[in-house]
Amino acid sequence: MTVSSLALFIALIASLVLGQYANSTGNGTFTNPILDAVSADPWVIQHDGYYYLTYTTNDNITLLRSQSLTDWNTAEKKLLWQPPKGMNYSTDIWAPELHSIDGNWYVIFTADPNNDTPPPEVDMWCDFNCPAVFHRMYVLEGLGSDPWAAEFTYKAQLNTYDQFAIDGTYFRHSSGLYHIYSCWYRQYDAWPANLCITKMSNPWTVGSNFSERQILSIPTNPWEKTPYGRPFNDRLSSNEAPQQLTNPTTGQEFLIYSAARSDNRNYCLGQLELVGDDPMNVQDWRKKDDGCIFYQNAKEEAYGVGHASFTKSPDGKEDWIVYHGMRDPSNGWAARTIRAQRFEWNADGSPKFPRPGYGPYGVPSGQR
Ligand SMILES: *[C@@H]1O[C@H](CO)[C@@H](O)[C@H](O)[C@H]1NC(C)=O
Ligand SMILES: *[C@@H]1O[C@H](CO)[C@@H](O)[C@H](O)[C@H]1NC(C)=O
Ligand SMILES: *[C@@H]1O[C@H](CO)[C@@H](O)[C@H](O)[C@H]1NC(C)=O
Numbered sequence: 001m002t003v004s005s006l007a008l009f010i011a012l013i014a015s016l017v018l019g020q021y022a023n024s025t026g027n028g029t030f031t032n033p034i035l036d037a038v039s040a041d042p043w044v045i046q047h048d049g050y051y052y053l054t055y056t057t058n059d060n061i062t063l064l065r066s067q068s069l070t071d072w073n074t075a076e077k078k079l080l081w082q083p084p085k086g087m088n089y090s091t092d093i094w095a096p097e098l099h100s101i102d103g104n105w106y107v108i109f110t111a112d113p114n115n116d117t118p119p120p121e122v123d124m125w126c127d128f129n130c131p132a133v134f135h136r137m138y139v140l141e142g143l144g145s146d147p148w149a150a151e152f153t154y155k156a157q158l159n160t161y162d163q164f165a166i167d168g169t170y171f172r173h174s175s176g177l178y179h180i181y182s183c184w185y186r187q188y189d190a191w192p193a194n195l196c197i198t199k200m201s202n203p204w205t206v207g208s209n210f211s212e213r214q215i216l217s218i219p220t221n222p223w224e225k226t227p228y229g230r231p232f233n234d235r236l237s238s239n240e241a242p243q244q245l246t247n248p249t250t251g252q253e254f255l256i257y258s259a260a261r262s263d264n265r266n267y268c269l270g271q272l273e274l275v276g277d278d279p280m281n282v283q284d285w286r287k288k289d290d291g292c293i294f295y296q297n298a299k300e301e302a303y304g305v306g307h308a309s310f311t312k313s314p315d316g317k318e319d320w321i322v323y324h325g326m327r328d329p330s331n332g333w334a335a336r337t338i339r340a341q342r343f344e345w346n347a348d349g350s351p352k353f354p355r356p357g358y359g360p361y362g363v364p365s366g367q368r
């Protein structure tokens with residue numbers, strides 16, 4: 001045996017052993033969806049040997065915990081927070097996210113008062129009818145290092161200058177903490193829904209004022225409009241659900257967002273990259289205008305894929321996307337379920353997502 005063929009032999013044995021380990025229970029595969037329930041806007045974080053999942057339940061914030069990223073049907077489940085009645089944040093509890101910042105836990109979420117039914121003398125100001133005019137962003141705080149044991153209490157509303165705000169997330173950067181969310185230009189626009197950024201002084205306080213707020217992205221491309229390519233008026237054209245995604249090798253910072261409209265087949269993911277030093281400077285962001293980077297796959301009946309969150313395999317070696325999608329695109333929001341797939345990276349450092357589907361796929365590496 002030559003030295004190089006010996007090395008090849010060792011590599012082969014190692015890959016068989018590791019592959020065996022990764023797939024050591026069941027047949028080593030999983031299928032989508034990963035939760036057998038109508039569910040949308042998934043958000044996953046890995047912490048101390050567990051994955052934590054939360055998603056939109058509308059009425060409360062529910063937290064699930066599991067050692068498996070790809071099977072949530074038997075996961076532990078707890079009520080993280082129940083909104084009080086009669087407040088500006090009592091209904092339509094959407095897109096919660098759980099973040100660990102400076103040793104404590106923060107849940108950032110969307111809510112509105114009384115299912116946001118604007119009276120006629122509010123609605124009259126809107127360019128189109130505007131049932132989302134009172135949607136705003138809020139924060140809960142849970143002290144300590146354990147998100148399962150922490151008691152979460154209402155902390156604050158995030159200042160969005162008394163304007164529409166949904167799907168907010170934190171963007172972490174060496175220059176500080178930022179709030180990036182889906183916004184309108186003005187209080188009564190209704191459409192388009194853009195992506196806005198403001199600077200925070202802590203996880204529950206926006207430090208920048210309205211004149212400093214920047215619009216990072218507007219749904220201007222045909223694939224961001226609803227229906228596709230709509231030539232005039234911006235009704236239903238959205239940029240929403242922004243998520244920070246860092247390339248673990250190059251350190252490049254991406255903002256992956258959802259485009260078009262969440263209730264139909266064309267919902268998809270778009271990409272911005274921070275190519276300069278200042279997240280508050282619009283010129284420091286580069287938008288990928290030429291199309292969605294993750295989108296419907298008719299061959300596998302996977303439609304309306306978006307609102308993603310990102311995590312790693314248990315051994316930290318693989319990157320995974322958790323997103324929602326629909327098998328039957330004619331059923332709108334009620335057709336959505338939560339799915340997961342492995343993704344890789346392109347040579348230019350941007351994420352390389354697979355086509356969405358149902359599997360079976362290999363389980364995440366290191367998952368028991
Ligand atoms: C686990 O098994 C599946 C199906 O055979 C395969 O696709 C996947 O690559 C395996 N995973 C690992 C880490 O070897
Ligand atoms: C693996 O197990 C899953 C769930 O039991 C099943 O749906 C799938 O068909 C199996 N795959 C193979 C290749 O046996
Ligand atoms: C949270 O809200 C969902 C949706 O209404 C409901 O099914 C679930 O029972 C609620 N959880 C608790 C603990 O009340």
Ligand SMILES: *[C@@H]1O[C@H](CO)[C@@H](O)[C@H](O)[C@H]1NC(C)=O
Binds near residue numbers: 088134162
């Ligand atoms: C509730 O929301 C309305 C509309 O944004 C606002 O004018 C009012 O001050 C809010 N109430 C509280 C208690 O924050």
Ligand SMILES: *[C@@H]1O[C@H](CO)[C@@H](O)[C@H](O)[C@H]1NC(C)=O
Binds near residue numbers: 209210
């Ligand atoms: C907003 O902040 C900028 C920079 O700190 C300041 O110059 C400006 O006067 C502020 N505007 C308002 C309306 O407070």
